[in-house]
Amino acid sequence: MAEPPQNPGTATTGTEAGAFVFGVRTAFRSVFAFVIVFTYIGFGALCHDYGLSVGWGMLSTALQWAGPAQVILVTGLGPGTVLIETAVAVALSSVRFLPIVVSVLPLVRRENSSSWQLLVPVHFMAISVWVEAMRHAPGLPREHRIPFCNGIGTTLLGLGVVFTAVGYYMQSLLPAMFGAAAMFITPISFLTSAARNARALLDKAALAAGIVIGPVLALNHVPFDLLWTGIIAGTLAYGLHRVQRARAATTDATP
Amino acid sequence: MSELQSIVILVLVGFLPSEVWRWLGLALGRGLDEKSEIIQWVRGVATALIGAVVMRIIVIPPGTLAGVPLSVRVAALAIGFLAFVLFRRSAFAGVLVGEAVLVTGAIAFGS
Numbered sequence: 001m002a003e004p005p006q007n008p009g010t011a012t013t014g015t016e017a018g019a020f021v022f023g024v025r026t027a028f029r030s031v032f033a034f035v036i037v038f039t040y041i042g043f044g045a046l047c048h049d050y051g052l053s054v055g056w057g058m059l060s061t062a063l064q065w066a067g068p069a070q071v072i073l074v075t076g077l078g079p080g081t082v083l084i085e086t087a088v089a090v091a092l093s094s095v096r097f098l099p100i101v102v103s104v105l106p107l108v109r110r111e112n113s114s115s116w117q118l119l120v121p122v123h124f125m126a127i128s129v130w131v132e133a134m135r136h137a138p139g140l141p142r143e144h145r146i147p148f149c150n151g152i153g154t155t156l157l158g159l160g161v162v163f164t165a166v167g168y169y170m171q172s173l174l175p176a177m178f179g180a181a182a183m184f185i186t187p188i189s190f191l192t193s194a195a196r197n198a199r200a201l202l203d204k205a206a207l208a209a210g211i212v213i214g215p216v217l218a219l220n221h222v223p224f225d226l227l228w229t230g231i232i233a234g235t236l237a238y239g240l241h242r243v244q245r246a247r248a249a250t251t252d253a254t255p
Numbered sequence: 256m257s258e259l260q261s262i263v264i265l266v267l268v269g270f271l272p273s274e275v276w277r278w279l280g281l282a283l284g285r286g287l288d289e290k291s292e293i294i295q296w297v298r299g300v301a302t303a304l305i306g307a308v309v310m311r312i313i314v315i316p317p318g319t320l321a322g323v324p325l326s327v328r329v330a331a332l333a334i335g336f337l338a339f340v341l342f343r344r345s346a347f348a349g350v351l352v353g354e355a356v357l358v359t360g361a362i363a364f365g366s
Contacts, residue, residue, distance in 0.1 A: 031345075034350070046318065052261060056258070063270040064269050064273050068317070071318060072317070073269040077264065090269055091275070093273075093308075094272070096276075096304040098276040098279055098280045099298070099300045099301035100280065101277050101281055101284055102294070103284070105281065105285060106288055106291075106294055107289055115285065122278070122281045127305060127308075177362070179318060180323050181354055183312070183316065183317060184312075187309040187310075187332060188332060188336075189346060191309045191332065191336060191349070195339065196346050202295060202299050202302075203298070205299075206303040209303055209306070210307040211307075214307035214308075215311075215314045218310070219315075226307050226308065226311065232303075234296065234302070235296065237299040241299070
């Protein structure tokens with residue numbers, strides 16, 4: 001599906017409500033609308049498999065809003081599992097939220113935004129909402145960026161909650177391959193959307209370094225492998241970005 | 256396990272350990288400037304983490320995805336990415352082709 005060309009500067013009606021609606025439209029046109037529907041049908045069916053209630057599954061989606069962490073929680077609730085180990089695994093799988101929130105906040109917040117006003121948009125932040133926010137928010141007036149993010153977040157999270165229930169009740173109708181296919185949509189959509197957003201050397205190098213270093217640490221059972229990969233690969237990419245910038249400055253200076 | 260127990264576990268084991276990173280991000284990111292060096296570095300770390308999460312699900316897959324051979328998982332990711340590059344950098348094309356390869360490969364060589 002080719003995404004229609006957009007001119008975000010004129011895409012809203014100029015009000016906060018208009019920016020929210022633009023966020024809703026952006027969410028429905030995003031690949032993530034499809035990805036969330038597919039992912040959460042799979043998650044709803046998984047909840048059914050593990051004997052949890054449909055309400056529990058929907059609450060998990062609304063509260064956690066973190067696909068991998070939700071799968072870890074459900075599969076870690078069986079008899080004989082140690083809850084503290086599951087809690088640690090959930091925490092380690094969600095480390096990405098920290099840099100995502102830190103990097104999106106300066107882009108969307110206003111001088112007078114209080115922490116309370118930011119708590120809701122921050123809860124919406126996941127790779128899906130972050131990717132769309134980083135892509136479209138710079139073209140919007142600053143006062144419209146938070147309503148825009150809330151529009152994307154409300155839509156995608158709402159789809160997630162509804163399709164958790166759909167998957168729960170469809171569980172017996174789903175083909176055997178569905179669960180595996182639903183789990184695979186997370187990596188393939190994260191990879192392609194992050195690559196699409198990566199225009200600067202910093203982003204391209206960071207994504208590539210994460211892809212190369214991540215499996216090396218994970219397969220060698222390095223503790224906190226995700227955390228270390230993020231720091232090492234992110235720092236390498238930042239270093240390259242500094243080198244590139246310094247070179248550009250030197251070239252500019254010499255006639 | 257009663258419904259109430261399972262909801263308490265959801266909040267304590269599922270919600271709080273994950274949400275704490277968002278709150279920490281809010282505390283740390285509030286005062287930073289968009290153009291600052293630290294934000295550039297953090298953006299690098301965030302993007303690197305996406306790459307790391309992608310590969311972790313491929314090499315150490317959760318649940319039923321583990322039933323699909325590693326070679327099929329890697330091929331589906333690589334061919335999906337190639338489709339993304341060839342079809343005007345459309346994430347949607349990458350996802351569809353990747354899924355098609357995964358399902359076909361799993362049926363052909365699968366568990």
